[in-house]
Amino acid sequence: MQPKRPVIFVIDTSALYHQQQFAAEDIQLATTPIIEKEMHQKGLKESLDLLIVTNKLRIIEPTPHSLEKVKITAQELGDLPTLSEPDQQLLALALDLSTQDYRVVLVTDDYAIQNVAQQLGVEFKSISTSGIREIINWETYCKACGHKEPGSTTETACPVCGTTLKRRAIHKQHID
Numbered sequence: 001m002q003p004k005r006p007v008i009f010v011i012d013t014s015a016l017y018h019q020q021q022f023a024a025e026d027i028q029l030a031t032t033p034i035i036e037k038e039m040h041q042k043g044l045k046e047s048l049d050l051l052i053v054t055n056k057l058r059i060i061e062p063t064p065h066s067l068e069k070v071k072i073t074a075q076e077l078g079d080l081p082t083l084s085e086p087d088q089q090l091l092a093l094a095l096d097l098s099t100q101d102y103r104v105v106l107v108t109d110d111y112a113i114q115n116v117a118q119q120l121g122v123e124f125k126s127i128s129t130s131g132i133r134e135i136i137n138w139e140t141y142c143k144a145c146g147h148k149e150p151g152s153t154t155e156t157a158c159p160v161c162g163t164t165l166k167r168r169a170i171h172k173q174h175i176d
């Protein structure tokens with residue numbers, strides 16, 4: 001039997017609002033310098049610094065090699081137009097840590113990130129969707145140019161570039 005690998009959560013800014021979810025568990029957190037900066041701008045410096053001084057959170061720059069792999073994969077999936085630079089860096093960091101002796105879990109509610117993570121073989125977890133019952137809202141989008149239509153659209157081809165539209169879950173709501 002293999003020894004249990006330590007769990008490391010790669011988190012984005014929204015995950016910091018839910019940090020009590022991670023506090024009690026024996027898990028490490030990691031994020032990138034660009035997300036750290038974003039957290040500072042959102043006035044989260046205090047809680048961020050506390051996580052850093054208690055060795056709960058590590059700030060790590062992803063390698064160019066992993067970043068390149070993320071870009072290529074996102075391009076293939078048609079998700080590159082919807083992935084921001086911080087999104088790509090988070091995915092790259094998750095890849096980097098996966099090659100080390102960690103069980104890496106990417107914490108994000110972003111479906112484009114989840115989609116690329118799945119393709120890269122990176123495990124992910126949603127923050128806001130851990131409820132028992134959920135309503136899923138759908139979005140119709142164009143894989144080629146990133147154009148989005150309301151979920152109720154009857155269009156089958158992208159009005160911008162003519163590519164066949166795809167559908168994906170964009171939002172899950174809890175039913176209490």
Ligand SMILES: [Zn+2]
Nearest residue numbers: 142145158161
């Ligand atoms: Zn299009």
